Amino acid sequence: MVTADDDGHRLRELGAGDVAEVQRFFERNPEYFWTVHGEGPRPDEAQNEFADLPPAGMPYRRMSRLGFFDRDGALVGVATVVGDFIAEHVWHIGLFIVASALHGTGVAPALYGRLERWMVDQGARWIRLGVVQGSAKAERFWRRCGYTQVRERGPVTMGRKTNLLRVMVKPLAGGKLAEYLTLVERDRPETP
Secondary structure, eight states: OEEEOTTSOEEEEOOGGGHHHHHHHHHHOOHHHHHHHSSOOOTTHHHHHHHOOOOTTOOOSEEEEEEEEOTTSOEEEEEEEEESOSSTTEEEEEEEEEOGGGTTTTHHHHHHHHHHHHHHHTTOSEEEEEEETTOHHHHHHHHHTTOEEEEEEEEEEETTEEEEEEEEEEEOTTOOHHHHHHHOGGGSTTOO
16 A cells, blocks of 8 residues: 655555665664664665564454655655554554654654554554663653653563663543553553
């Protein structure tokens, strides 16, 4: 499925034929990997992203890898989302990267808005994600997008780094945070 916003950016689901293009995108935009993993993207980073699945015991309905393309067809952003993750209508953003050259231009919030509308159209009532604690730029971005921290998780080894994660949630389409925490008990602040 391909859809475009008024600003000309297109969103489409990515498949196995896009792995090489996503790898090139990661290599041109390594900031996320340095921040989260303490190293640049590995030579098989995109292949691993396409193969990655939620841990056993965490049910989900679908995994979607999405690409954002500009008017010229260049890949300018990548997202991985998990639909009906742990509970129905809960969606999880596992990855959201926008080309570094576009940071500070207003494109990242626009692309995120596009992604959020897409998830709502698919049935999302809550969206959750994890942000590396201390990644000030990412923490500010997600707060501006309406996310609230519900708990911390970790330490989690990610590449060469060990991180604490801020688990953040955004209620949508009439969903309430209290209702979410009833559905996803693991995200309650008091949960070990």
